[in-house]
Amino acid sequence: MADKKVTVAANHVTKRFDLAERQSDKVKAVFKFWGKGIPNFWAVKGVSFEAHAGETIGVIGTNGSGKSTLLEMVAGLTQPTSGQMTINGSTSIIAIGAGMRPQLTGRANIRLKALMQGMTEKEIEAKMDDIIEFSELGDFIDQPVKSYSSGMKSKLGFAISVYSDADIVIIDEALSVGDPTFTQKSMERTKRFKEEGKTIFFVSHSAAQMRQMADRVIWMHYGDIRMDGPIDEVMPEYDRFLKHFNRLSENERLTYQKRYKEAQKTFTLEHLKQIERNRQMLADPATAVQRQKENQHAFVEDNEKMGWFTRVVLIIFIVATVGLMNKQLLNMSWANVMAHPTHLITNFAPSKLAALDKRHGRNGNNSQQTDMLTATQNSYTVKEGETLASIAANANISVAAIMQANQLTDETVTPGQVLTLPVER
Numbered sequence: 097m098a099d100k101k102v103t104v105a106a107n108h109v110t111k112r113f114d115l116a117e118r119q120s121d122k123v124k125a126v127f128k129f130w131g132k133g134i135p136n137f138w139a140v141k142g143v144s145f146e147a148h149a150g151e152t153i154g155v156i157g158t159n160g161s162g163k164s165t166l167l168e169m170v171a172g173l174t175q176p177t178s179g180q181m182t183i184n185g186s187t188s189i190i191a192i193g194a195g196m197r198p199q200l201t202g203r204a205n206i207r208l209k210a211l212m213q214g215m216t217e218k219e220i221e222a223k224m225d226d227i228i229e230f231s232e233l234g235d236f237i238d239q240p241v242k243s244y245s246s247g248m249k250s251k252l253g254f255a256i257s258v259y260s261d262a263d264i265v266i267i268d269e270a271l272s273v274g275d276p277t278f279t280q281k282s283m284e285r286t287k288r289f290k291e292e293g294k295t296i297f298f299v300s301h302s303a304a305q306m307r308q309m310a311d312r313v314i315w316m317h318y319g320d321i322r323m324d325g326p327i328d329e330v331m332p333e334y335d336r337f338l339k340h341f342n343r344l345s346e347n348e349r350l351t352y353q354k355r356y357k358e359a360q361k362t363f364t365l366e367h368l369k370q371i372e373r374n375r376q377m378l379a380d381p382a383t384a385v386q387r388q389k390e391n392q393h394a395f396v397e398d399n400e401k402m403g404w405f406t407r408v409v410l411i412i413f414i415v416a417t418v419g420l421m422n423k424q425l426l427n428m429s430w431a432n433v434m435a436h437p438t439h440l441i442t443n444f445a446p447s448k449l450a451a452l453d454k455r456h457g458r459n460g461n462n463s464q465q466t467d468m469l470t471a472t473q474n475s476y477t478v479k480e481g482e483t484l485a486s487i488a489a490n491a492n493i494s495v496a497a498i499m500q501a502n503q504l505t506d507e508t509v510t511p512g513q514v515l516t517l518p519v520e521r
């Protein structure tokens with residue numbers, strides 16, 4: 097295989113999930129320094145492998161070992177937390193319901209997914225009947241996908257992918273729910289993908305399917321690759337592990353799982369870096385330091401890769417934008433903006449926004465007044481029949497505040513008179 101084109105190259109790829117329970121914690125987790133203390137879970141803990149054109153790679157592992165997370169990164173559905181996932185070609189993932197819009201019909205989903213995969217309207221039309229025929233869905237093709245069984249969803253997903261012509265096809269347990277005839281037909285079709293030089297990743301809990309399809313197997317174990325090699329080498333080891341695991345008592349099994357899950361929570365990139373350093377020292381001490389240096393970037397989280405210059409420019413931009421908005425929307429002077437930079441946020445509470453809108457004579461449904469809020473709109477021209485009290489009530493501010501802002505000595509106003517309406521804080 098070494099002579100074949102590399103289609104997927106994973107270099108120390110990790111995926112971390114934040115186990116934030118509350119919505120506010122989820123927001124905090126985005127800003128790492130602020131979200132410290134929110135528990136992490138590393139579903140993938142630094143895996144490296146290469147896949148080649150024409151290879152069918154089986155991915156095995158117990159529930160929760162990280163198979164789907166890994167393959168979602170191969171499909172580009174989710175980004176690694178650190179490391180690099182290099183994809184050479186187009187991808188198509190078949191998982192039960194993956195990328196389907198439940199409220200749309202099967203036919204509309206075919207169109208949508210095909211468009212997303214870069215097919216033109218003409219190509220879709222040319223292939224539509226074949227896709228529907230392959231799916232065996234008959235009249236159900238015009239029913240919403242939310243009414244489909246998992247087997248029907250899998251059939252639809254498979255049929256779309258068969259005709260998508262992607263270079264890398266990922267089949268994530270999609271064949272475990274179809275009926276035997278459809279499964280066999282799909283497996284035959286998948287073998288043709290291989291002859292066409294596509295790379296296939298195949299997840300299944302069925303050892304028989306695995307043996308029929310894969311020539312190489314990656315065994316995922318609690319976020320790590322435990323083994324990667326020819327099927328004849330990996331499957332017997334995996335079977336041995338399963339037999340051993342199933343012979344354990346309930347308590348022993350729980351202790352085993354707890355130990356590994358705990359390691360997925362306490363994992364760090366520094367730890368991964370250390371393991372890699374040791375591995376390289378053992379493999380070739382002469383080049384270890386140099387290779388580690390070249391690969392430094394693989395051990396840095398993606399959201400930390402932004403350079404200092406970019407960060408400073410971004411911060412200046414955000415501060416300037418907030419300042420400008422304060423000045424324009426709330427009619428503040430620059431001195432005031434500098435003294436009260438948070439006023440934009442505090443004044444933009446929904447009630448304040450409503451007050452501003454009311455002051456400018458608009459409400460949420462008034463589409464005629466689509467003009468932007470500007471500083472000049474803080475001026476108000478008195479209309480026929482209005483009194484200072486009615487203007488104050490409409491603007492949700494006090495009469496005294498208007499009098500003070502306009503240095504009025506009494507409450508008399510005349511039509512056409514221009515008043516400044518202060519923003520109450």
Ligand SMILES: Nc1ncnc2c1ncn2[C@@H]1O[C@H](COP(=O)(O)OP(=O)(O)OP(=O)(O)O)[C@@H](O)[C@H]1O
Pocket residue numbers: 113114115137139157158159160161162163164165166
């Ligand atoms: N969005 C998420 N937030 C938190 N944890 C997640 C999330 N997605 C997955 N996980 C966790 O990551 C681990 C790996 O999940 P994944 O679905 O990749 O496993 P799997 O090997 O495909 O499992 P299965 O065979 O059951 O489909 C699991 O422990 C799961 O609970």
